[in-house]
Amino acid sequence: MSGLTEAELRALAGERSFERGLDYVDAVSRVEVGDGWIRASVRGTERYEVELFQDGRKSPAGTCDCPYGQEGNFCKHLVALGLTVIAQEVDLPRRRESARTRARGLDAWLTDLSREELLTLVREEMAEDRQLRRRLELKAASARGDLAGVRSRIRELLDIGPFAQYGYVEYADARAYADQAGQAVSAIKALTGSGRASDAMELARETIGLLAGVVESIDDSDGRLSQIGADLADAHHDACCAAGPDPEELAHWLVAHALDDAADLTDIDPLDYGDLLGERGMAALRRYAAEAWQANRTGWAEKHLMQRLAKAGRDIDTVIAVHAADLAPNGRTHLLIARELDTAGRTAEALEWAERGIREAEDLAAADTALIDHLTDRYTRTGRLADAVTLRRDHFAARHTLLAYQQLRAVARAADSWSAEREKALALLRADAERTGAHGGRALVDILLDDEDVDAAWQAAGEYGAHDDQWLTLADQSRPTRPADALAVYLRLAAALTRETGNRSYEQLVGLLLSIRDCHRRLGTPDDFTMYVTDLRAAQKRKRNLMRLMDEQGL
Structure with a gap:
């Protein structure tokens, strides 16, 4: 240093x-x-x-x-x-x-020190330090080959009772508990190192189950138990390497563990045991996984394990079969299948699955937008622009959102058919506005604004209604050509803000006042603005921050 x-x-x-x-x-x-x-x-x-x-x-x-x-x-x-x-x-x-x-x-x-003096010293220290006594008891049981004794000590180490209040180990006590759990892992590793790998393997599995049973009752904010779980997984793997267990038995345990809640604790990957399993064990692993999946085709753990093994074996058909057995009604699973097939170079089948996802969607409005995007992109890349437009048109008809409209516009322009598609889309929006009133009208106004058709947006707002943010956008965009209409909007919004307090409201009001002044300038009525501001100052004079902001802007 x-x-x-x-x-x-x-x-x-x-x-x-x-x-x-x-x-x-x-x-x-x-x-x-x-x-x-x-x-x-x-x-x-x-x-x-x-x-x-x-x-x-x-x-x-x-x-x-x-x-x-x-x-x-x-x-x-x-x-x-x-x-x-x-x-x-x-x-x-x-x-x-x-x-x-x-x-x-x-x-x-x-x-x-003599032997007797050393023994006396150790006994005295054990009497003072309970943790030291437990560590030595564990070492002694391991040295004697007392599997029952080691198992008993490990159970004591994993008991949350001494640390838990009302059945839960709080953050302040979690480290001490994790330290004890770490001692259990060390004991298992020591068994492997002393030539008792089969016992170590058995105890590792028991310890994984015990710890998984209490982990939800411990505040593991620091992730110490997660590390203990990873260490336990390593201890089990090392013990298996040394013990050479029967491949079928190991495969059965790995599948059972992968489907158990304890899998979240250890994150054991069955494929890490490939060398130990060999061909016979890997065949058993796939067989046991398939049996579990057949019994519960919608279980997340069962599906994940099957797909993990199938992908490792490059068995794309099994991956697809697992997805196909539990299809989501919004087409999300169809998209996953299509992507798997695309990756495998089976593009024709991929397209069939994507199109099937659209056909089988219970409601196109709720269909997975990623599937819509995927299929549109596929159509566009293969020159099927008419099909891409049809898909986007149907999706917009189901959703009536600004994003769906923008997506329709993009693909229709590429197909050189936007003019006709726009008229159809706007007709749908107007019909929706007639039926639902302000809600549909607001969607129409947003879309017309996005099209930069301000006059049509203004007309739609007048016919069907709009919210204040839309009116403000309309006024800002129309001020150069329709200053009187913009002025009416600004005055209405300003009147509402004069009834509010707070710096945010004051800043918004001053922004409106600047716009009002510009409208009067364009209309050639500056004296009307002067009179308006004079009256406003008189009515709002108690709002000092507002007066200060107005002074800063020369109002």
Whole structure:
């Protein structure tokens, strides 16, 4: 750690974490100095253990068990330790040598103890430290080959009772529980290392089930149990590699596990066991998966497993069969099938499935828009523009939305048929407005505005109604050519805002006043505007922020 600088810490942590780390320097305690490493505790939301190390690297690295640090980041707590190291750099050699001296002294003392004295010491420590006692009990059971004892200790380690209040392990206690669960994983790995891989495999499976049964009762905000689950998966895989289980039995367990809630905890991929399963085991894996899917064709886990195995074996027909057995009424599943077939180069079949999705959709208004887009694109790329226009026309007729209109317009223009299609679309919208009133009229106004047909939009707004935002857009776009009509809109909207308070309303009102002034200028009636503003100021004089904004704009 010699030569560590603030610039290095800033580069490692980033500006934000470095600045926050400045506030934690006083929270650093229990600093321990070793060869190439420095450890300490830092008090944050809770007490975190941090370590800086160099290990031959040009720049230091670090670990911290805070949530941000566990994601691999150089956190504010590491910054605080780094700043402490810099401040105490002159004293580091002395502290390192002191640590070495203490370690040598402790080792020498332990070496000089007799067997009985060592036993007495360990018994005393176990009496004071329950966690130490449990760890040693687990080691003892494992060393004796006492599978029942190891199983019993693991069950104790995974029991949430000592940590849970009202049946739930809160965030503050989750780390301690995860530490115990980690000890169980270590015990399983130790069994594999000591030549008892079959026992380790059996216990790994039991432990996965036990932990999966309580994980929903634990606040795992920091993801510690997720890591335990991944470690358990590794322990099981290692045990299987060493034990060489029967391929069919392993395949049966992998399928059962994949369909169980415990799969979310470990994320075990059956295909990772391919070398252990061999041809016989892989055949059994597919057979068991198929049996499970046949029994529950709509189950997400069953479908996912079948598709995973089928894709791995490049069995596109099975992938399609799984999708086809549970077709969504909006055509989404048809699209998935079409994409799979396109990827496999079976374009004709892909098109058939996409078109089938449109035909079988219960309601084209609710059809998956991605399917509509996919099929339109397919038609366009293959020169079937008339079919693309028909699809977009039917979709717009079902939905009457601005987006559907824009999509129809784009493809109809490409087919050089927009003029006729536009008339049909607008006729539908007008009929809808006649039937539904303001709701349909607003859609018509938006579409006419998008077409930049302001005069038609103004007429539609007058006939069927429009909301204030639409009227404002109409007034803004019509002001140069229809200043009197625009003025009437601005005055109405301004009158409503004069009854409101708040800076946002004041800003909107001032914007309208500027537009009103422009209308009077175009109409040649500036004196009318002066009179209007004078009356407005008199009525609104108590609103100081409004008066200030008006002054800033020269109103």
